[in-house]
Amino acid sequence: MRTVLVDSGGANLGSVRYALERLGVNAEVSGDAAVITAADRVILPGVGAAGPGMARLRELGLVDVLRGLRQPLLGICLGMQLLFEGSDEGDETCLGLLPGRVRRMVGGPGLRVPHMGWNRLEPLRESPLLRGIAPGAQAYFVHGYAVAVDDNCVARSVHGQLLAALVQRGNVAGAQFHPERSGAVGARLLANFLEFGVA
Amino acid sequence: MLSRRIIPCLDVRDGQVVKGVRFRDHVVVGAIEDLALRYRDEGADELVFYDITASPEGRGVDVAWVERVARLLDIPFCVAGGIRNVEQARAVLHAGADKVSVNTPALERPALVRELAEAFGVQCVVVGIDSQRDADGEWRVRAYTGDPGRTQALARRTLDWVEEVQALGAGEIVLNCMGTDGVRAGYDLEQLRAVRAACRVPLVASGGAGAPEHFAAAFLEADVDAALAASVFHSGTIRIPELKSALRAQGIEVRDVA
Numbered sequence: 361m362r363t364v365l366v367d368s369g370g371a372n373l374g375s376v377r378y379a380l381e382r383l384g385v386n387a388e389v390s391g392d393a394a395v396i397t398a399a400d401r402v403i404l405p406g407v408g409a410a411g412p413g414m415a416r417l418r419e420l421g422l423v424d425v426l427r428g429l430r431q432p433l434l435g436i437c438l439g440m441q442l443l444f445e446g447s448d449e450g451d452e453t454c455l456g457l458l459p460g461r462v463r464r465m466v467g468g469p470g471l472r473v474p475h476m477g478w479n480r481l482e483p484l485r486e487s488p489l490l491r492g493i494a495p496g497a498q499a500y501f502v503h504g505y506a507v508a509v510d511d512n513c514v515a516r517s518v519h520g521q522l523l524a525a526l527v528q529r530g531n532v533a534g535a536q537f538h539p540e541r542s543g544a545v546g547a548r549l550l551a552n553f554l555e556f557g558v559a
Numbered sequence: 560m561l562s563r564r565i566i567p568c569l570d571v572r573d574g575q576v577v578k579g580v581r582f583r584d585h586v587v588v589g590a591i592e593d594l595a596l597r598y599r600d601e602g603a604d605e606l607v608f609y610d611i612t613a614s615p616e617g618r619g620v621d622v623a624w625v626e627r628v629a630r631l632l633d634i635p636f637c638v639a640g641g642i643r644n645v646e647q648a649r650a651v652l653h654a655g656a657d658k659v660s661v662n663t664p665a666l667e668r669p670a671l672v673r674e675l676a677e678a679f680g681v682q683c684v685v686v687g688i689d690s691q692r693d694a695d696g697e698w699r700v701r702a703y704t705g706d707p708g709r710t711q712a713l714a715r716r717t718l719d720w721v722e723e724v725q726a727l728g729a730g731e732i733v734l735n736c737m738g739t740d741g742v743r744a745g746y747d748l749e750q751l752r753a754v755r756a757a758c759r760v761p762l763v764a765s766g767g768a769g770a771p772e773h774f775a776a777a778f779l780e781a782d783v784d785a786a787l788a789a790s791v792f793h794s795g796t797i798r799i800p801e802l803k804s805a806l807r808a809q810g811i812e813v814r815d816v817a
Binding site for chain 1: 560561562563564599604605626629630632633634635649652653654655657658678679680681682683730731759760761762782784785814815
């Protein structure tokens with residue numbers, strides 16, 4: 361099986377590759393349309409802002425490539441946010457693979473933004489992505505923008521507001537948290553994605 | 560609900576972890592990778608590595624050990640020390656660090672904080688603040704604390720600096736209370752409360768932890784998001800599983816230890 365990490369320029373590219381290495385998987389890092397299209401599993405990592413993230417995908421000519429994938433695709437953190445229609449961060453148009461818009465999180469007394477640290481995953485429906493992950497298991501988040509909970513939400517978290525922690529529709533999935541930095545829980549999510557796909 | 564984080568801090572010098580008292584007299588504690596894995600296994604929520612000599616010596620971080628740590632660790636870690644520009648930060652982040660922390664270079668050139676936030680997003684940008692109370696009762700920041708011979712007291716008030724770095728794009732603030740650092744008598748709750756009131760991003764308490772109740776006090780009385788400590792973990796005086804049990808018993812949300 362060939363797993364490709366999209367070279368989206370995000371700073372967590374190396375960390376995701378190392379996490380896959382710890383699972384015994386040597387993923388190829390590529391920005392090449394043919395390599396990505398031929399992969400069995402595609403992961404879109406990403407750290408940073410939506411504007412530069414989308415600019416990078418446009419520069420590499422990958423927007424339509426990612427939109428046209430039929431194999432399982434997993435977006436991580438900003439990579440997940442780019443799967444949606446648009447983001448308030450820079451008023452950016454994104455890939456539109458999932459309906460909805462990424463909104464700025466609202467802080468307040470006792471509620472810090474960015475949402476940074478370990479938070480609980482609350483499953484909303486059955487999914488192979490959640491196999492072996494107990495309800496309430498904790499994962500590492502670090503983000504200032506978020507997606508609301510809707511029908512495509514597999515697991516949610518609470519930080520003042522309800523937010524989508526894990527999403528999936530068809531071949532497309534996304535994790536708002538960082539599986540590469542979420543200990544055994546994150547490793548299990550990545551292993552589930554590689555083994556079962558998304559649906 | 561978001562957990563309160565426990566963060567062992569590893570001061571790095573010449574590729575090894577060292578520890579001093581009140582920022583002086585450093586002794587070697589062990590190898591970077593060994594300690595990183597030990598704390599990960601014990602349930603640390605995050606690690607901070609301070610290259611304590613990079614900033615005073617005017618050099619950048621050696622990214623070789625950053626990459627080795629990134630390969631090993633499956634929890635987040637932050638690297639501090641000697642990051643003076645976007646390129647040095649990029650090297651550290653691309654080597655696998657999740658966040659970079661800036662201290663003295665941000666005091667020398669505050670625009671650095673904005674440049675880092677624009678390049679990598681605020682969530683990658685931590686500002687470390689070394690702070691001490693002066694004779695007039697004001698808390699003020701210190702620079703070059705990695706080298707006691709060069710440590711400088713600045714005119715800048717700590718609370719003003721806290722506001723300024725948030726406006727520039729700090730995604731997290733680590734407050735090192737120098738008056739309590741290394742003496743294990745507890746965090747400086749008064750100073751932490753004052754900074755908390757001005758701090759809308761995550762705040763990490765640093766300096767003074769000696770017992771589990773000191774961590775509990777920082778969370779309950781100063782509402783910090785995370786508590787950082789070094790010597791009590793290195794010496795084994797406090798073990799993280801027991802610390803978390805004690806915190807949980809007080810109703811403080813912490814991450815489960817596997």
